[in-house]
Amino acid sequence: MKKKIIVLICTGAVLMLSFWFFYHSGKPVNPLADVTRYKIYYGSPNEKIIKKLAEFPLVIIEPVFYSGKQISEIQKDGTLVYGYINSMEADRWNHDLFKKFTEQDFFKKDGKKVYIEEWDAYLMDMKSTGYRTKLLNEADKQISDKQLDGVFMDTVGDIDDYFADDPKEMNAQQEGLILLFQDLENRGLSIIQNWGMNTAAKTAPYIDGFMWEGFQYTKIREDQWSLNWIKKMRGLSDEHGFKIFTVSSKEKAKSAKYSADHGFVHFYTPKDYQEW
Numbered sequence: 001m002k003k004k005i006i007v008l009i010c011t012g013a014v015l016m017l018s019f020w021f022f023y024h025s026g027k028p029v030n031p032l033a034d035v036t037r038y039k040i041y042y043g044s045p046n047e048k049i050i051k052k053l054a055e056f057p058l059v060i061i062e063p064v065f066y067s068g069k070q071i072s073e074i075q076k077d078g079t080l081v082y083g084y085i086n087s088m089e090a091d092r093w094n095h096d097l098f099k100k101f102t103e104q105d106f107f108k109k110d111g112k113k114v115y116i117e118e119w120d121a122y123l124m125d126m127k128s129t130g131y132r133t134k135l136l137n138e139a140d141k142q143i144s145d146k147q148l149d150g151v152f153m154d155t156v157g158d159i160d161d162y163f164a165d166d167p168k169e170m171n172a173q174q175e176g177l178i179l180l181f182q183d184l185e186n187r188g189l190s191i192i193q194n195w196g197m198n199t200a201a202k203t204a205p206y207i208d209g210f211m212w213e214g215f216q217y218t219k220i221r222e223d224q225w226s227l228n229w230i231k232k233m234r235g236l237s238d239e240h241g242f243k244i245f246t247v248s249s250k251e252k253a254k255s256a257k258y259s260a261d262h263g264f265v266h267f268y269t270p271k272d273y274q275e276w
Contacts, residue, residue, distance in 0.1 A: 030208045031080060031149060031190050032058065032243040038267055040247070042084060043274040045070055052276070054079050060152045060192070063142040064094065071146050082150040082192055083143045085135060087177065088158035089121040097138055105131035107162075114162070123162060126176035136183055143189060150190030150208065153181075157195025174202050181206040192245070197229050204240040215246035215266070217254035230262055237263075 038058035041049070044065045053059045053074045063071075063083035074081050090098055090106070106113045107125040114123035124131055143151050156177065163170035177199065184191055185206055192209035193200060200210055210233065220226045237244050244264045248255035252268045259266035 030241055030243065032192070032208050033241075035080070035243065035265060038245065038265060040267060040269070040273045041276065043276065049276060050074055053081075058082065060084065063146060063148060064096075066146065068146040071148055075147075075149070080149045082152045082190070083146075083148045084152050084154055085139060085143070086121070086155055087135070087153045087180070088124055088126065088155040088173075089116060089119060090124050091119065091121045093120065097134070100134050102130060104128050105134065123158060126159070126173045126180065128176075132176060132180045132183070135180060136187075139184060139187070139189065144187055150192065151184060152192045152194065152211075154194045156193050156199055156203075157197075160196050160198045170198075174199050178203060178206065197233060200233070200236060204236045204242065207240075207242050209243045209245055210237070211245045211247065212264070213247045215248045215255055215259055215264075217248070217251040217258045220255075220258065234262060 035058045037056060038060065039053065039056045040060045041053065042062040043049075045053070045061075050070055050073050053061070054077055056079055058080045059074065060082045061084065071081055086094075090101055092098055101124075105124055105128050107123045108114070115121075116123060126132065139151055142148075159170060159173045159177065163173060181191055181203055190208045191206060192211060193203060193207045194211045195213065196203075200207070212233070220230070233244055236242070244262075246255075246259040246264045246266045248259075248266065248268050249270050256266040256268060
């Protein structure tokens with residue numbers, strides 16, 4: 001009897017190990033897994049800048065300024081190129097895209113659009129099927145057609161910020177974002193999400209990267225909210241396999257070390273992203 005029990009236990013263990021191996025070997029490899037440094041640059045390119053971008057393992061750019069040929073030049077030695085897409089805000093400077101939006105695409109509070117003066121943009125409604133379709137069309141045009149490696153979804157944090165006091169609306173916006181991410185995933189596009197820690201708890205299965213801007217050493221070390229989220233984001237990263245990227249504009253060495261100590265990849269820049 002004891003021998004039979006031992007055999008059954010061993011058989012069960014083998015089956016469990018086989019299932020684990022099959023499951024994990026079948027999961028797609030995160031293209032960002034080996035990235036140890038990166039560059040964000042939203043300015044217009046020239047020949048010199050394209051050569052400099054090609055020196056990084058990963059670059060995040062504003063794709064409207066690039067041709068497919070220029071993207072190919074950056075990628076030729078293995079550089080991953082991710083293109084900026086604004087998820088929750090409509091930038092007025094991007095005239096070609098902005099004019100495509102209809103009234104139903106804008107989020108409205110008390111019947112009025114929400115204007116974000118700092119960025120000269122409007123808050124958008126991720127619940128809108130039409131809005132998500134327009135973003136997908138933009139991703140097709142700027143990301144897929146130019147053969148970039150992935151998409152950098154900016155302003156996801158607006159969902160956490162603007163709807164913190166309205167859980168029902170926050171959930172609806174998050175569900176809309178997940179539908180968008182699923183469509184991008186179906187297009188074979190890798191996704192880096194910018195900000196939105198609460199939202200990341202739901203989008204984690206669909207992203208390969210998460211970006212935390214404003215990762216200044218002293219600010220983070222003295223802020224309990226940040227310390228709590230470091231722990232939570234590390235847990236999500238371990239569970240779902242996405243990479244965490246940080247950005248600082250101060251305390252270069254300390255911020256970079258603190259980021260690395262937590263297993264994150266850091267980018268320091270005292271300048272605007274549009275400056276080299």
